[in-house]
Amino acid sequence: MNHQEFAKLWVDAWNSHDLEDILSHYSEDIEITTPMIVLATGGKESSLKGKKAVREYWRTALEKFPDLHFDLIRSTAGVDSVALFYK
Incomplete structure (x- = not known):
């Protein structure tokens, strides 16, 4: 491809x-860093590691921004x- x-x-x-389709493009050890994570976690962290953590963050984001x-x-x-x- x-x-x-x-x-x-x-x-x-x-x-x-489709969250699972989105995640299929990433490895299990995905790590993301963005200022948006700080906002979502109340300033507790700015990075997420692993599909489990990223899945929950993106699930919430997709629900919050349906468009x-x-x-x-x-x-x-x-x-x-x-x-x-x-x-």
């Missing part, structure tokens, strides 16, 4: 709001990586 195909599948998964929608601008391939630019 090339990076454009992956990018389309990733955006489609997020736009479907969440991403538009893919472009994707690029790197060495063992893909970068997606979206709004």
